[in-house]
Amino acid sequence: GDSVTQMEGPVTLSEEAFLTINCTYTATGYPSLFWYVQYPGEGLQLLLKATKADDKGSNKGFEATYRKETTSFHLEKGSVQVSDSAVYFCALNAGGTSYGKLTFGQGTILTVHP
Amino acid sequence: GAGVSQTPSNKVTEKGKYVELRCDPISGHTALYWYRQSLGQGPEFLIYFQGTGAADDSGLPNDRFFAVRPEGSVSTLKIQRTERGDSAVYLCASSLQGSGGRNEQFFGPGTRLTVL
Numbered sequence: 001g002d003s004v005t006q007m008e009g010p011v012t013l014s015e016e017a018f019l020t021i022n023c024t025y026t027a028t029g030y031p032s033l034f035w036y037v038q039y040p041g042e043g044l045q046l047l048l049k050a051t052k053a054d055d056k057g058s059n060k061g062f063e064a065t066y067r068k069e070t071t072s073f074h075l076e077k078g079s080v081q082v083s084d085s086a087v088y089f090c091a092l093n094a095g096g097t098s099y100g101k102l103t104f105g106q107g108t109i110l111t112v113h114p
Numbered sequence: 115g116a117g118v119s120q121t122p123s124n125k126v127t128e129k130g131k132y133v134e135l136r137c138d139p140i141s142g143h144t145a146l147y148w149y150r151q152s153l154g155q156g157p158e159f160l161i162y163f164q165g166t167g168a169a170d171d172s173g174l175p176n177d178r179f180f181a182v183r184p185e186g187s188v189s190t191l192k193i194q195r196t197e198r199g200d201s202a203v204y205l206c207a208s209s210l211q212g213s214g215g216r217n218e219q220f221f222g223p224g225t226r227l228t229v230l
Contacts, residue, residue: 004156036221043117044157044205044221089156100147100170102219104156 002027002094006105013080013112021075021108023064023090031092033057033066033073034102038087047075047088080112116140118222120206126228127196135191135225139208146189147219148181149205157205163189164211196229203227 007022025031035047035057048057053068062077073090090105119138127133139146145164149157159173163183171181178196183189193200203226207219 043223044207046218046220049218091156100145100162100164101159101173102147102149102157103159106154106156 002031002092002103004090004092004103004105006088006090006108009107010109010111013110015082015112015114016079017112019075019077019080019084019110021088021090021110023073023075023105025071025073025090025092027071027092027094027103029094029096030068031094033064034091034093035062035064035073035075036089036091036104038089038107040086044089080110082112082114085110085112118206118208118220120204120222120225122225123223124226124228126230128230129196129198131196131229133193133196133227135193135204135227137189137191137206137208137222139187139189139206140220142210143208143220144186144211145209145217146183147207147209148189148191149207151203151205151224153202160191193227196227198229201227201229 003026005024032051034049036044037047038044048059050057050066056065064073064075087107089107091102121136147162148160151157161181162170166186178194180192203224205224207221209217209219
């Protein structure tokens with residue numbers, strides 16, 4: 001079945017450090033890929049998405065490129081801020097008979113220190 | 115405008131009891147989704163409604179779980195004979211139409227269910 005694997009956390013960085021959170025997936029066909037973020041005390045929010053191979057999603061300084069050859073969708077940010085501290089979830093939608101379903105990874109906790 | 119709302123925010127019940135969790139989607143969103151999130155895990159899909167009908171209920175874990183959306187707006191997730199393993203945060207989301215990557219799913223704050 002479809003699955004998403006994220007790098008083990010938690011991740012702790014100093015402000016202005018470079019961030020990478022790895023995400024790989026298993027799916028039949030051509031899934032759409034997402035990163036969702038959950039800030040402390042808030043609900044899940046879509047951060048960025050990519051719907052086909054080689055697409056790059058970007059938002060708030062975060063980027064991720066849909067790599068079909070490596071089945072990956074790694075999240076990157078060049079300079080993190082304290083306000084980026086949150087839980088990040090990689091997810092996919094496989095389409096077809098799973099049209100409405102998002103499959104999530106286990107989440108990665110990011111803490112950024114001043 | 116108002117986002118997805120869920121009530122109650124917290125529910126504590128005893129093993130074997132019946133519970134109902136409510137979701138109010140964003141106005142005009144025809145698609146509605148239920149997920150369950152256990153501690154330290156990502157959300158796990160339960161069921162997806164398109165309008166009044168369940169388009170995909172493949173994630174419901176067993177027949178103790180049931181969901182309805184009788185008028186195509188508000189949805190209720192019903193759990194019979196609750197078990198301690200049902201303890202989790204239950205998330206609701208809605209989107210303009212069915213998803214598939216084209217329409218963002220907007221999530222509510224969740225209902226934290228604790229079964230004692």
